[in-house]
Amino acid sequence: MHISIVGSGYVGTTIAACLADLGHEVTNIEIDETIVEKINAGEAPIHEPGLEERIAEHAGTRLRATTDYDAVCDTDLTFLCLPTPQHDDGSLDLSIMQAASESLGDALAAKAGSHLVVVKSTVLPGTTTDVVGPIVSERSGKAIGAPDGLELAMNPEFLRMGTAVEDFLEPEKIVVGATSEDAATTLRVLYEPMVETSASFVETGVREAELIKYANNAFLASKVSLVNELGNIAKAYGVDAYEVLEAVGLDDRISDRFMRSGLGWGGSCFPKDVNALRAGARQQGYEPALLDAVVKVNDGQPRRLVDLLAQHVDIEGSQIAVLGLSFKPGTDDVRDSRALVVIDSLLERGATVVAYDPVARDALDRQYPRYTDLEGLTFADEVEGALEGADGAIVATDWPEFDDMDASVFERMAHKVLVDGRRIDIEPERANLDVYEGLTW
Numbered sequence: 544m545h546i547s548i549v550g551s552g553y554v555g556t557t558i559a560a561c562l563a564d565l566g567h568e569v570t571n572i573e574i575d576e577t578i579v580e581k582i583n584a585g586e587a588p589i590h591e592p593g594l595e596e597r598i599a600e601h602a603g604t605r606l607r608a609t610t611d612y613d614a615v616c617d618t619d620l621t622f623l624c625l626p627t628p629q630h631d632d633g634s635l636d637l638s639i640m641q642a643a644s645e646s647l648g649d650a651l652a653a654k655a656g657s658h659l660v661v662v663k664s665t666v667l668p669g670t671t672t673d674v675v676g677p678i679v680s681e682r683s684g685k686a687i688g689a690p691d692g693l694e695l696a697m698n699p700e701f702l703r704m705g706t707a708v709e710d711f712l713e714p715e716k717i718v719v720g721a722t723s724e725d726a727a728t729t730l731r732v733l734y735e736p737m738v739e740t741s742a743s744f745v746e747t748g749v750r751e752a753e754l755i756k757y758a759n760n761a762f763l764a765s766k767v768s769l770v771n772e773l774g775n776i777a778k779a780y781g782v783d784a785y786e787v788l789e790a791v792g793l794d795d796r797i798s799d800r801f802m803r804s805g806l807g808w809g810g811s812c813f814p815k816d817v818n819a820l821r822a823g824a825r826q827q828g829y830e831p832a833l834l835d836a837v838v839k840v841n842d843g844q845p846r847r848l849v850d851l852l853a854q855h856v857d858i859e860g861s862q863i864a865v866l867g868l869s870f871k872p873g874t875d876d877v878r879d880s881r882a883l884v885v886i887d888s889l890l891e892r893g894a895t896v897v898a899y900d901p902v903a904r905d906a907l908d909r910q911y912p913r914y915t916d917l918e919g920l921t922f923a924d925e926v927e928g929a930l931e932g933a934d935g936a937i938v939a940t941d942w943p944e945f946d947d948m949d950a951s952v953f954e955r956m957a958h959k960v961l962v963d964g965r966r967i968d969i970e971p972e973r974a975n976l977d978v979y980e981g982l983t984w
């Protein structure tokens with residue numbers, strides 16, 4: 544198929560490279576020229592395992608990028624992979640979706656045949672049919688469902704950062720809500736390779752497809768918050784939460800996945816999606832008491848970790864190493880990373896911070912420029928540099944390389960105190976620390 548993808552960030556770039564890999568002709572339409580240049584040069588604009596080699600292989604042949612929306616006219620369908628951020632009050636901000644829908648509609652006015660528009664961004668029920676559809680239809684002059692007109696579908700994405708390529712190519716489920724049988728069939732054909740190998744194909748209503756995505760993320764975020772609440776209680780009893788939850792996870796109804804307690808959930812999805820769902824629920828007249836508590840527990844974890852450090856180190860005037868910036872390992876994405884909340888809290892309490900992350904330094908400059916020259920915060924190029932002369936250290940991201948830290952690295956610290964928000968796989972005897980304490984164990 545000839546596929547256009549509007550928005551070439553973490554989702555749009557990943558699915559473009561993967562669809563090209565599956566043999567499709569793919570065009571990324573992106574407003575950021577740097578991203579366009581990178582893709583056309585065969586380079587990945589983000590850090591994501593398996594992405595760089597796919598882009599390198601297909602750029603210039605089956606994969607290309609452009610800032611020009613007119614390219615949609617040479618394609619059969621368009622995926623919208625645009626940001627859906629939150630307003631200050633947590634509610635869903637659709638302004639980017641609206642602006643891109645206008646540009647898409649303007650371009651489609653020049654296309655002779657019908658066109659399928661697929662919303663992949665995470666959006667609340669009604670967005671595809673009541674916001675995106677009418678804008679594209681009005682601007683293109685194509686009626687929804689008419690011959691040579693527009694077809695609409697909502698196809699939420701469940702990939703995770705760090706395993707995005709694998710998740711897209713071997714998903715557990717594919718959810719499609721479409722306004723016509725033809726649209727659903729096109730997507731069923733597109734996803735056939737995934738259905739053959741791993742995925743359940745769920746065909747449902749458009750509004751249901753939209754809500755499935757939020758329900759999925761709300762469920763996972765709630766599970767981590769519950770695990771963190773249980774972890775906090777375990778810690779208060781002097782009990783190892785990981786031992787407790789490992790046993791709990793043996794119950795099939797609960798499962799052993801998403802059972803890691805600690806610093807809490809961050810990233811570009813859970814925080815904004817749980818907030819959009821809470822705000823949406825309120826707009827519909829429902830008070831989401833449980834989801835409010837899920838956020839409250841999550842918000843408390845970074846402070847609890849800094850409090851734990853304060854039991855061993857006088858934070859004011861001290862030098863603290865923060866290990867990890869990305870919101871989880873395997874990605875350079877720092878959006879809503881708990882590591883940043885920890886850094887803010889340490890700086891507020893009068894510490895100086897030396898932070899280290901194996902890949903996220905550039906993304907931090909891009910996503911949160913305010914940290915670039917923030918007083919009291921510097922960055923090290925390696926873990927040793929962050930620990931040099933430190934009065935204490937915090938593990939904020941469970942990068943595998945931190946598992947290998949041993950006495951030779953910790954000897955550089957002024958005081959060998961490590962508090963761990965992620966339960967890295969460190970060997971206490973090899974590490975020879977004076978203090979090693981976990982947040983929930």
Ligand SMILES: NC(=O)c1ccc[n+]([C@@H]2O[C@H](COP(=O)([O-])OP(=O)(O)OC[C@H]3O[C@@H](n4cnc5c(N)ncnc54)[C@H](O)[C@@H]3O)[C@@H](O)[C@H]2O)c1
Nearest residue numbers: 550551552553554573574575624625626627643664665700
């Ligand atoms: N990141 C994830 O793990 C993930 C997973 C599943 C779903 N989602 C959802 O997918 C959507 C996209 O997420 P993302 O992480 O890829 O976002 P992103 O911010 O990484 O990428 C979005 C891209 O769209 C571009 N853009 C903005 N306005 C544009 C316009 N008018 N025309 C063309 N391009 C434009 C931006 O420059 C950016 O490169 C969101 O709704 C998100 O919730 C994200």
Ligand SMILES: O=c1ccn([C@@H]2O[C@H](COP(=O)(O)OP(=O)(O)O[C@H]3O[C@H](CO)[C@@H](O)[C@H](O)[C@H]3O)[C@@H](O)[C@H]2O)c(=O)[nH]1
Nearest residue numbers: 700701702703704767801802803807808809810812870871
């Ligand atoms: O047991 C766990 C599992 C996760 N986390 C944290 O939860 C956050 C989210 O982790 P994860 O879900 O692995 O990463 P994302 O890439 O944000 O993926 C989520 O958000 C995406 C965007 O919507 C969805 O597509 C995915 O299905 C959904 O898992 C991270 O901060 C993790 O550190 C924990 O603290 N404990």
